[in-house]
Amino acid sequence: MTDFLLKTSHLSKTFGSLLATDRVNFEVREGETHAVIGPNGAGKTTFIKQISGELRPDAGTIHFAGEDITTLPAPRRSRKGLARSFQITSIYRDFSALDNVALAVQAHAGHSFRFWRPAREDLSLTRPARQVLEKVDLEKRADILAANLAHGEQRQLEIAMALATQPRLLLLDEPVAGMGTEESQRMIELLATLKGEKTMVLVEHDMDAVFTLADRISVLVYGRIIATGTPAQIRANPQVRAAYLGEDA
Amino acid sequence: MNLVLIAEQTLNGLQLGVMLFLLAAGLTLVFGIMNLVNLAHGALYMVGAYLTTYFHQTTGSFALAVLLGLAGTLLVGIVTELVALRTLYERDHLDQVLATFGLILFFNELVAILWGRAAIYSTIPDYLSGHVQITAQLRYPLYRLVIIGIGLAVAVLLWWVVSRTRLGMLIRAGASNRAMVSALGINIRLLYTIVFGFGAALAGLAGLLSGPIYAVQPGMGELILIQVFVVIVIGGIGSIRGAFAGALIVGMVDTLGRAFLKPTLATVLSPTAADAAGPAMASMLIYLLMAVVLAFRPEGLFPSRS
Amino acid sequence: MAFSPRTWILLALLLLLAAVPPVADYFGQPFYLDLLRRVMIFAIAAVSLNLILGYGGMVSFGHAAYLGIGAYAVGILAHYGINNGWLQWSLAIVASALVAAAIGSISARTSGIYFIMITLAFTQMLYYLGISLEEYGGDDGMQLKVRSQFSGLIDLNDASAFYYLVLAILAAFLYLSRRLVNSRFGLVLQAARSNEARTRAIGFSPYPYRLAAFIISGAMCGVAGALLVNHTAYLTPEFMNWTRSGELMFMVILGGIATTSGPLLGAAALLLLEDVLQGWSVLPKWLHEHWQLYLGVILVLVVLFARRGLASLLPGNEHHD
Numbered sequence: 114m115t116d117f118l119l120k121t122s123h124l125s126k127t128f129g130s131l132l133a134t135d136r137v138n139f140e141v142r143e144g145e146t147h148a149v150i151g152p153n154g155a156g157k158t159t160f161i162k163q164i165s166g167e168l169r170p171d172a173g174t175i176h177f178a179g180e181d182i183t184t185l186p187a188p189r190r191s192r193k194g195l196a197r198s199f200q201i202t203s204i205y206r207d208f209s210a211l212d213n214v215a216l217a218v219q220a221h222a223g224h225s226f227r228f229w230r231p232a233r234e235d236l237s238l239t240r241p242a243r244q245v246l247e248k249v250d251l252e253k254r255a256d257i258l259a260a261n262l263a264h265g266e267q268r269q270l271e272i273a274m275a276l277a278t279q280p281r282l283l284l285l286d287e288p289v290a291g292m293g294t295e296e297s298q299r300m301i302e303l304l305a306t307l308k309g310e311k312t313m314v315l316v317e318h319d320m321d322a323v324f325t326l327a328d329r330i331s332v333l334v335y336g337r338i339i340a341t342g343t344p345a346q347i348r349a350n351p352q353v354r355a356a357y358l359g360e361d362a
Numbered sequence: 363m364n365l366v367l368i369a370e371q372t373l374n375g376l377q378l379g380v381m382l383f384l385l386a387a388g389l390t391l392v393f394g395i396m397n398l399v400n401l402a403h404g405a406l407y408m409v410g411a412y413l414t415t416y417f418h419q420t421t422g423s424f425a426l427a428v429l430l431g432l433a434g435t436l437l438v439g440i441v442t443e444l445v446a447l448r449t450l451y452e453r454d455h456l457d458q459v460l461a462t463f464g465l466i467l468f469f470n471e472l473v474a475i476l477w478g479r480a481a482i483y484s485t486i487p488d489y490l491s492g493h494v495q496i497t498a499q500l501r502y503p504l505y506r507l508v509i510i511g512i513g514l515a516v517a518v519l520l521w522w523v524v525s526r527t528r529l530g531m532l533i534r535a536g537a538s539n540r541a542m543v544s545a546l547g548i549n550i551r552l553l554y555t556i557v558f559g560f561g562a563a564l565a566g567l568a569g570l571l572s573g574p575i576y577a578v579q580p581g582m583g584e585l586i587l588i589q590v591f592v593v594i595v596i597g598g599i600g601s602i603r604g605a606f607a608g609a610l611i612v613g614m615v616d617t618l619g620r621a622f623l624k625p626t627l628a629t630v631l632s633p634t635a636a637d638a639a640g641p642a643m644a645s646m647l648i649y650l651l652m653a654v655v656l657a658f659r660p661e662g663l664f665p666s667r668s
Numbered sequence: 669m670a671f672s673p674r675t676w677i678l679l680a681l682l683l684l685l686a687a688v689p690p691v692a693d694y695f696g697q698p699f700y701l702d703l704l705r706r707v708m709i710f711a712i713a714a715v716s717l718n719l720i721l722g723y724g725g726m727v728s729f730g731h732a733a734y735l736g737i738g739a740y741a742v743g744i745l746a747h748y749g750i751n752n753g754w755l756q757w758s759l760a761i762v763a764s765a766l767v768a769a770a771i772g773s774i775s776a777r778t779s780g781i782y783f784i785m786i787t788l789a790f791t792q793m794l795y796y797l798g799i800s801l802e803e804y805g806g807d808d809g810m811q812l813k814v815r816s817q818f819s820g821l822i823d824l825n826d827a828s829a830f831y832y833l834v835l836a837i838l839a840a841f842l843y844l845s846r847r848l849v850n851s852r853f854g855l856v857l858q859a860a861r862s863n864e865a866r867t868r869a870i871g872f873s874p875y876p877y878r879l880a881a882f883i884i885s886g887a888m889c890g891v892a893g894a895l896l897v898n899h900t901a902y903l904t905p906e907f908m909n910w911t912r913s914g915e916l917m918f919m920v921i922l923g924g925i926a927t928t929s930g931p932l933l934g935a936a937a938l939l940l941l942e943d944v945l946q947g948w949s950v951l952p953k954w955l956h957e958h959w960q961l962y963l964g965v966i967l968v969l970v971v972l973f974a975r976r977g978l979a980s981l982l983p984g985n986e987h988h989d
Contacts, residue, residue, distance in 0.1 A: 165869065191871035203866045205859055216859050220871035225852040226880065232852040278870055399781055446968060455780055456727050457971050460921055463914040464967030471961035588792045588910065591785040599781060642800040649793035656774055656786065 117176075118143045118282055118312050119164065124173035126159055133159040135336035136173065141282065146304075146313040148323045151333035152356075157316045158200060160333065161286050164314070165197045166190040178281060192221065196280035198271045200287045200316075206260035210251055210270055213259050214242040217277035242277060249273040249303055265296030269303065276307075283313045289322050301325055324348075332356070366499045371621040372614070377506045379613025380513020384568035385586065386593045386605035387520055388561020391533060394600020394666055396554055398447065399455050401462040403565055403590070404583025405469035406442075410435040410566025411573040411582065412473055415484040424487040431570045432563055439562020443555055451554070470580040479580060484573035509571050516564065517606055524602055533557065589616070592652045598662025607663055612648050619647040673984040678929045682839055689828040701827055707939045708834045709895045714919040714931030715841050716888035721917065722926030723849050724881045725861030726776070729784045730791030731916045733771070734764040734886045736798060736908030738893020743903035744804060746812055753816030753824075760894040761887045767794070768886025769879070776878040791913055798905030809904030816898055824898050834895055838932070841888060846928050848884070857881050858926075922970055924979025933978040941966075 119141040126134040133156045141147045151157050162168040164175060166187035174183045182190055205213050215238045219225060222238065232238060246252045249269045254262060259270060268288060275283055288304065289297035301322050307313065308326060317323050323330065324344050331341040334356045340347060347353055389403045414431030418424055446465060450458045486505050493501040524530035532553055569583075576582065593612045597604025624640025631639065655663065671679070685704065692700045713735055720726040741760035750756070775786040799807040815824040824830045848854050860867045860874035867874055897903050906912070915938065923934025945959030 167865070167868075186873065187868040188871050188873040191869060197869050199865070199869075203863060203869070205862045205866065207862055208859070212855070216855060216867075217870040219852055219855065225856045225872070225877065227852040228848055228854075229851055231847075231850045232855045233850065235852070238852075274866075274870060393781055397781075399784055449972060453971075455784060456721070456917070456921070456925075457975070459727060459729060459784060460914070460918060461968050461971040463918070464964040464971065467960045467964030467967065469964075471958050471964065475958055475961070584910065588789060592789050595782060595785050595789065638801075638803065642797055645796035645800050646793050649789055652786070652789060653774055656778070660777060660782075 116143045120176045122174045124170050126170050132336045137338055141314055144312055145328040146308050146326050148315045148327035148330045149333055150323055155333045156336040157333055161284055161316055165284055194281035196275035196278045197284035198275055198286055198288055202267045204259045204267055204270055208259055209256050210259055211242055211255040213270055214245050214273050214277045215239055217274040218242050221278050245273045245277045265292055283311050285315045287317055289319045369500055371618055373502055375614035375617035377510050378617055379610040380510055381568050382590055382593050382613055383606055383609035384564045385590045386609050387602055388564045390594045390600055390605045391557050392561055395557055396451055398451055399458040402465040404587030405466055406435055406439050406562045406565040407569035408583040409438050410569030411578045414570035415482055415573050415578050432566055435566025436559055436563045440559045443558045474580045481577035481579040484578050486574045520602055592648050595652055596655045596662055598665040600666035601664040604662055604664030615651055616648050619644040674982050677982055685835055689831055701831055705831050705834050707936050708838045709892055709899055711932040711935035712838050712841055713889050713892035713916055714935050715845050716885045717916050718920045718931045719845055720881050720885045721920055724857045727784050728787045729913050730787035731889055732908045732912035733791040733794050734889035735893040737764045737767050738890035739897035739903055739907050742894045742897050743812055751814045751817045753818040756816050757894050760890045764890025765883050765887040768883045772879045772882035776882055792910055795905055795908040798908055809902055812897055812901045812903055922977055924977030927979040930977055930979045
């Protein structure tokens with residue numbers, strides 16, 4: 114077996130009579146950027162939530178770094194090196210940008226049953242947090258309340274929080290959703306700098322982002338993966354064109 | 363402990379149970395559909411009891427008083443919804459708790475201004491008083507049997523409304539998915555007002571029925587309200603079925619606990635120890651029951667959402 | 669250390685409170701000492717509630733339980749002739765923490781309406797327990813014949829010594845809660861309030877932190893209970909009445925939720941308002957006879973229109989200080 118960082122086998126999840134995830138076998142190699150595309154309602158979000166641990170699958174297994182994590186709750190998965198961004202921006206709006214990232218650092222710096230020393234003066238938290246902010250180009254905005262950042266900056270902040278947990282795998286749920294052209298261009302550039310350095314699973318509608326960034330693409334339709342391959346292969350696949358791009362095969 | 367006593371206490375438990383159900387049914391829908399923590403539900407129970415007692419005294423007709431009492435509670439409920447509660451649906455739970463806590467203080471004091479702080483006495487008309495000979499040894503008050511009958515009839519009616527009518531479909535949909543109901547183009551505000559009024563009327567019904575049994579006094583609503591919370595937690599928020607099951611369980615456990623815990627303890631412990639521990643444990647019983655249910659089923663016995 | 673304007677105001681407020689005993693004594697008005705001592709005791713309880721309600725986002729509608737536990741711990745020991753304050757107060761703290769651990773372990777797993785109803789229900793259970801304990805006065809309560817004794821170190825029968833003790837504890841708890849809130853622990857607590865899904869996604873499991881906060885808060889409130897029973901010299905289950913829990917919540921909101929000085933401002937505003945509405949004979953009779961009617965209306969109005977509380981009137985903000 115080659116070194117798969119993440120591997121799902123026969124992963125299934127139903128809601129009532131809806132098969133949201135249907136026996137999905139999905140593999141992510143160490144170091145690659147693997148995009149998951151599919152039409153609306155294809156079950157992408159349900160799928161990513163099972164990987165991150167927010168939803169428990171009905172059947173099937175998830176292995177991460179050679180370990181079965183199927184039943185681990187989300188926080189434990191995060192500590193094993195799985196980080197995610199959300200489709201709808203999920204940050205601490207009432208904290209400063211620096212606090213947001215420092216909290217992510219803190220989550221991976223041992224337990225937090227420390228009651229006395231002010232965390233905001235703790236250099237072991239703020240120094241790495243500032244470094245990550247620098248990486249996503251937000252260092253000048255460190256002291257701004259997250260709620261007051263522009264939409265694109267908030268999404269960058271979310272990436273920063275994910276990076277601050279020093280993950281082995283980044284799960285990115287539509288990172289350029291709702292962005293203007295300029296903002297999404299900046300986000301794609303940011304993700305491009307991470308490419309190769311971090312293993313990434315990218316769930317995205319924006320084909321520009323997908324074809325720029327992805328090494329491989331999996332196509333999810335009605336809860337099933339109908340094709341996996343390089344961007345060129347996917348572009349040429351008649352089944353994909355029929356099901357997804359809405360063209361006649 | 364003899365069988366007659368057990369039968370009698372079981373009937374008492376049933377009577378308390380249906381009373382709790384009348385209060386819980388409306389409240390659980392308000393929780394489930396509007397996601398509103400309404401502490402003032404007990405105030406409507408109190409209003410029902412006061413209005414009916416008052417109209418009974420002034421008109422002399424119990425039947426007329428019941429009608430006026432129900433209509434009056436419905437009116438107070440709808441006005442409260444329109445004036446105060448409506449603005450709270452979008453607020454967080456903390457705001458709802460505090461604002462409805464304020465409403466409780468307001469209603470309790472208003473009632474005290476109108477009728478005084480002391481309990482007022484509500485009487486039963488002749489045709490509902492007296493006892494029924496159920497078996498050779500068991501005589502049971504007619505009025506309590508009437509309450510049980512009305513409570514069960516309301517339960518059947520509610521079951522019919524919720525499972526067989528269009529309004530019921532909306533209620534079920536609303537309890538599990540609010541966004542969907544409004545996406546269907548239903549006037550959600552109107553649905554809210556109807557559900558709230560419905561719940562208010564049921565609370566008023568419980569209040570007016572309870573008048574002749576319990577003391578009619580300011581604050582009477584809150585004591586029973588907290589038991590109703592226990593019912594809803596046990597049954598599962600938003601579920602009428604859960605409210606019914608929870609109400610009967612709580613009614614039985616509370617009544618039977620108070621009646622039999624002390625004598626039962628006395629067979630194991632010394633009489634003095636049983637004397638001390640019996641009432642204490644009996645009053646804690648339903649809360650311990652709640653803790654046990656929550657430990658195994660955090661969403662209650664009949665969760666309405668999956 | 670550079671203090672923010674708000675910290676200076678809080679310090680000034682505490683100094684002002686410290687100046688009250690000699691002034692009240694000079695004007696021969698010991699009544700105010702009593703009133704302000706009561707305010708400060710409830711402020712301590714509100715500080716403890718603010719920790720979980722304000723910073724933790726846990727809407728506990730049962731905080732009066734710990735007032736009661738603390739009071740009963742002192743009262744019951746005193747009933748058996750054990751008047752040693754160290755022992756009594758230690759028991760108050762330990763017992764409150766244990767009860768908070770029991771209630772918290774169940775309620776902190778839930779959220780929203782469930783959390784509110786469960787905390788309320790368990791407090792009601794303790795209230796009924798208090799009522800059924802005939803040995804300790806049942807629903808009438810019983811007198812605390814002797815106040816807690818601290819090996820001659822401080823005499824609680826001396827009104828002004830007791831006053832200063834309460835003030836010192838209040839100041840200590842304000843400082844304590846401030847440290848706690850800004851520590852790593854406090855930040856996790858606030859993070860879980862602000863965005864639970866995000867908190868789990870970066871690797872924190874909120875439950876143990878919430879439970880710990882719940883226990884700390886309960887223990888702190890237990891101290892307030894021990895003070896309260898010494899203050900009234902009377903033990904009654906009414907300390908645990910559900911309306912008391914509501915009042916504590918109102919103090920926190922009125923003063924300014926999740927602010928350092930909010931609980932003190934809120935406790936002072938509510939209790940002084942109550943006192944004025946109830947007792948000021950200058951006001952017409954109908955006003956102080958039915959003060960709860962107006963209090964109810966004020967409460968609704970505050971929630972609807974003045975949600976940010978009194979602390980928002982102070983200069984500066986809470987974030988960095």
